[in-house]
Amino acid sequence: MTARNNSPRRLVPLLSLPLPPPSQRLTNNLLPDAYTPSPTSLLSTPDSTPSLVRRARPVPQGAGFSYVTPLPLPFPYEFPAEQKEESDKEVSLGEQHRREAEAEGGGADADSAEARYERQMQEVERVMRRYEIQVSELDKPEYPAKDAEGLAGYLTPAKRAQTYPSARLLGLSAAALRDCLPNLDVGDAFEFIKSTSGRDGPDTYASGPMAPQPKDDAARARFQLSDVLAGRAVAAVLPSEESQLDDMAGCGVWARRVGQGWKDESLQQRWERRNGELLERQKQKTYLGWSNAYAGHQFGSWAGQLGDGRAITLFETINPENNERWEIQLKGAGRTPYSRFADGLATLGSSVREFLGSESIAALGIPTSRALSVISLPDVEVVRERRNVSAITSRLAQSWIRIGSFQLPASRSDWEIVRLLGEYVSRILFNFEGIPSAQTPDSPREKWATRLLFESARRNARMVAGWQAVGWTHGVLNTDNISILGLTIDYGPYGFLDIFSQDVTPNHSDEMSRYSYKMQPSMVLFAMKQLLTSLSPIIGFEEENGRAPNPGELASLEPEKLKALAEFGEATQRADLEEVFINTTMEEWRRRFRLRLGLKNAEEDEKGALFDPLLDVLEELDFTLTLRKLKEFPSILEENLKSAEGQEEGIKKAVESFSADWYDQSRVLAYLRDQKRDQAQGWLTKYAQRLLRDLGVGSGSSSSPAVGWGTSLREEMSQHNPRFVLRNWVGEEVIKRLEEKDDTLFLDRVLQMCLHPCKEWGQDDGSGKSAELLEEEARLCEIGEPLQRNMPSCSS
Ligand code: AMP
Numbered sequence: 001m002t003a004r005n006n007s008p009r010r011l012v013p014l015l016s017l018p019l020p021p022p023s024q025r026l027t028n029n030l031l032p033d034a035y036t037p038s039p040t041s042l043l044s045t046p047d048s049t050p051s052l053v054r055r056a057r058p059v060p061q062g063a064g065f066s067y068v069t070p071l072p073l074p075f076p077y078e079f080p081a082e083q084k085e086e087s088d089k090e091v092s093l094g095e096q097h098r099r100e101a102e103a104e105g106g107g108a109d110a111d112s113a114e115a116r117y118e119r120q121m122q123e124v125e126r127v128m129r130r131y132e133i134q135v136s137e138l139d140k141p142e143y144p145a146k147d148a149e150g151l152a153g154y155l156t157p158a159k160r161a162q163t164y165p166s167a168r169l170l171g172l173s174a175a176a177l178r179d180c181l182p183n184l185d186v187g188d189a190f191e192f193i194k195s196t197s198g199r200d201g202p203d204t205y206a207s208g209p210m211a212p213q214p215k216d217d218a219a220r221a222r223f224q225l226s227d228v229l230a231g232r233a234v235a236a237v238l239p240s241e242e243s244q245l246d247d248m249a250g251c252g253v254w255a256r257r258v259g260q261g262w263k264d265e266s267l268q269q270r271w272e273r274r275n276g277e278l279l280e281r282q283k284q285k286t287y288l289g290w291s292n293a294y295a296g297h298q299f300g301s302w303a304g305q306l307g308d309g310r311a312i313t314l315f316e317t318i319n320p321e322n323n324e325r326w327e328i329q330l331k332g333a334g335r336t337p338y339s340r341f342a343d344g345l346a347t348l349g350s351s352v353r354e355f356l357g358s359e360s361i362a363a364l365g366i367p368t369s370r371a372l373s374v375i376s377l378p379d380v381e382v383v384r385e386r387r388n389v390s391a392i393t394s395r396l397a398q399s400w401i402r403i404g405s406f407q408l409p410a411s412r413s414d415w416e417i418v419r420l421l422g423e424y425v426s427r428i429l430f431n432f433e434g435i436p437s438a439q440t441p442d443s444p445r446e447k448w449a450t451r452l453l454f455e456s457a458r459r460n461a462r463m464v465a466g467w468q469a470v471g472w473t474h475g476v477l478n479t480d481n482i483s484i485l486g487l488t489i490d491y492g493p494y495g496f497l498d499i500f501s502q503d504v505t506p507n508h509s510d511e512m513s514r515y516s517y518k519m520q521p522s523m524v525l526f527a528m529k530q531l532l533t534s535l536s537p538i539i540g541f542e543e544e545n546g547r548a549p550n551p552g553e554l555a556s557l558e559p560e561k562l563k564a565l566a567e568f569g570e571a572t573q574r575a576d577l578e579e580v581f582i583n584t585t586m587e588e589w590r591r592r593f594r595l596r597l598g599l600k601n602a603e604e605d606e607k608g609a610l611f612d613p614l615l616d617v618l619e620e621l622d623f624t625l626t627l628r629k630l631k632e633f634p635s636i637l638e639e640n641l642k643s644a645e646g647q648e649e650g651i652k653k654a655v656e657s658f659s660a661d662w663y664d665q666s667r668v669l670a671y672l673r674d675q676k677r678d679q680a681q682g683w684l685t686k687y688a689q690r691l692l693r694d695l696g697v698g699s700g701s702s703s704s705p706a707v708g709w710g711t712s713l714r715e716e717m718s719q720h721n722p723r724f725v726l727r728n729w730v731g732e733e734v735i736k737r738l739e740e741k742d743d744t745l746f747l748d749r750v751l752q753m754c755l756h757p758c759k760e761w762g763q764d765d766g767s768g769k770s771a772e773l774l775e776e777e778a779r780l781c782e783i784g785e786p787l788q789r790n791m792p793s794c795s796s
């Protein structure tokens with residue numbers, strides 16, 4: 001075990017990170033997809049349908065997640081040629097059961113299409129089975145657990161084979177390590193990435209069957225990290241004995257459970273059964289990764305059940321420095337039950353964009369999920385508009401629960417499940433006091449629903465205000481892409497605005513510009529209103545009863561009563577929700593603009609008087625660099641005031657001298673240049689007056705600022721106005737250089753710039769950078785090919 005820097009903390013390999021106590025784990029607090037009700041279910045499906053674990057299908061009512069293991073393989077999976085065509089077809093769960101029943105009954109005649117299909121499916125299953133953890137592996141995992149309750153890393157026979165794809169570690173974020181997993185030992189990963197840059201071949205693999213075998217502890221820690229984060233070694237806590245396995249798993253189980261009378265249960269009976277299950281689950285020590293079930297409005301239309309189609313949470317851990325909870329999730333690690341016929345994979349390009357995008361938004365101080373690593377699988381091809389190498393990002397968030405997670409059960413009127421989810425979020429994620437768990441005795445239960453709604457609304461408001469203030473557009477603000485925690489999640493076709501325009505959307509498939517820059521706050525508010533609707537019967541209940549509902553209580557209410565409660569709940573909060581959201585967004589937006597402009601004191605009408613007119617000036621100009629340049633203005637103002645007759649003249653001179661090269665004139669159409677200059681000068685004059693008011697200059701007050709205030713403001717403003725933002729063309733160049741030259745050094749250079757956006761990139765800081773490097777840094781800060789003419793590709 002090594003210690004990073006001078007921190008005395010003991011570092012441990014990835015699988016030795018501590019899990020939270022059983023009662024706090026997501027999988028013990030929400031209900032699983034009945035197909036795989038427990039981690040051991042995966043081991044118990046050999047003779048039925050292991051592929052169904054990851055096959056696209058509607059999940060039954062109640063399910064908050066499905067247990068699943070990563071399997072990043074070329075898709076469609078390779079099967080014997082004559083059976084390929086049939087096995088590519090998706091089969092509904094119902095159809096599966098019908099066919100199984102028919103096969104069991106032995107009624108199908110040997111040569112019927114159905115029998116042929118059945119044989120083909122069995123072949124599919126035989127192949128799939130080789131990739132699931134196997135009973136025979138239980139007592140000899142590849143990475144043994146550090147103790148009986150810790151995670152072990154399992155390989156399966158097919159993943160041990162030489163033909164299984166090996167993994168190449170492309171990038172790792174030191175900032176994500178520091179902020180989220182300060183106790184993680186990545187071994188020699190950073191050096192490994194450096195030393196393999198610009199080369200290919202087996203010795204550049206960080207893990208997998210083709211990778212060089214690790215020779216020391218540092219190499220072993222890196223190998224394990226890469227093996228797990230590439231989806232090869234599966235993290236789990238499983239019993240070592242076969243006798244403890246769940247014989248209730250799989251498709252057969254589902255049918256058996258229906259047979260046991262689930263079908264005929266009343267809502268209340270079902271809830272009683274589920275609550276009993278939950279009480280048991282709170283103690284469950286076995287553990288396995290999962291994907292979340294959710295729904296959502298996509299581009300304003302209801303899309304029904306969605307879910308983590310290609311994202312798999314590996315495990316949860318706790319940061320020992322601040323007790324913060326983190327979920328480690330892979331994106332692009334293969335299919336899950338929520339894949340909607342897609343392959344579950346991600347292209348190198350989209351993974352690199354997710355990796356750099358999340359770290360870049362984090363460094364700008366905006367709440368977001370984080371990215372730890374990006375790993376390519378050179379032998380796994382992904383077909384989009386063209387053929388791509390696949391890659392997996394590992395991302396971190398306190399939770400991946402979204403607005404759509406609440407919408408799914410609410411759309412099915414499954415209010416008990418909404419309650420469970422809400423209690424989990426309130427208790428474990430928001431740390432509200434006194435929130436009930438499954439074990440909490442009945443009444444009186446502390447209210448949580450309205451609090452949760454407003455907490456989420458405030459957080460999401462602050463998030464979107466942050467985007468607006470740095471000129472960033474998310475691209476796909478569907479309700480399933482909006483986190484309950486107010487984190488920026490799902491980095492798809494996002495973009496930093498370069499040439500500023502309120503109407504820009506980075507997504508060329510968004511023809512209506514629904515998610516354009518100026519629409520973002522309204523779109524996040526739309527999601528908050530959907531959250532209100534999803535919680536409304538519970539909010540109504542809490543208003544009426546002065547306490548939260550007990551388990552089973554909502555299930556016992558008549559539909560008319562629930563409807564009345566929902567209407568009541570919605571009516572009591574709707575106006576407040578809108579007000580709180582808008583006020584919080586505005587407050588945070590103003591706070592961020594004051595920082596950008598070096599202003600200490602708020603002024604009542606600053607939005608209308610100063611900030612909105614600034615955005616008008618910025619139209620057609622480079623958002624980032626034009627704002628960055630403003631930091632030079634205060635010193636120019638201070639100088640001119642010294643030599644001028646009066647304040648008015650000083651301001652006039654400063655404005656004239658600064659405006660001449662404030663922005664790039666060539667970006668403005670020739671016939672509009674005079675107009676733009678007048679507009680810019682008018683704004684600078686108001687800004688100068690405001691600055692002086694803010695500083696108390698010339699107001700006769702005794703607290704006039706010290707000489708040199710212009711220079712101090714310059715320092716402050718340079719901390720709030722990035723010099724570098726991840727422009728679309730920069731991301732494209734990183735991807736191209738990775739694809740063509742395996743240039744991981746360049747990826748790291750751009751990552752460093754993302755992590756320190758406000759540094760004077762391109763200027764000699766005495767650290768001995770070559771002229772060539774400085775030139776490259778400066779180039780990477782430039783506008784390049786602007787976004788509007790170069791939209792991010794949709795191939796993900
Ligand atoms: P998104 O629009 O990317 O947030 O995804 C919406 C739904 O489609 C979710 O259920 C995703 O998990 C699923 N999905 C999107 N892309 C893929 C993919 N390449 N493979 C599997 N599922 C996907």
Ligand code: MG
Binds near residue numbers: 480481490
């Ligand atoms: Mg999404």
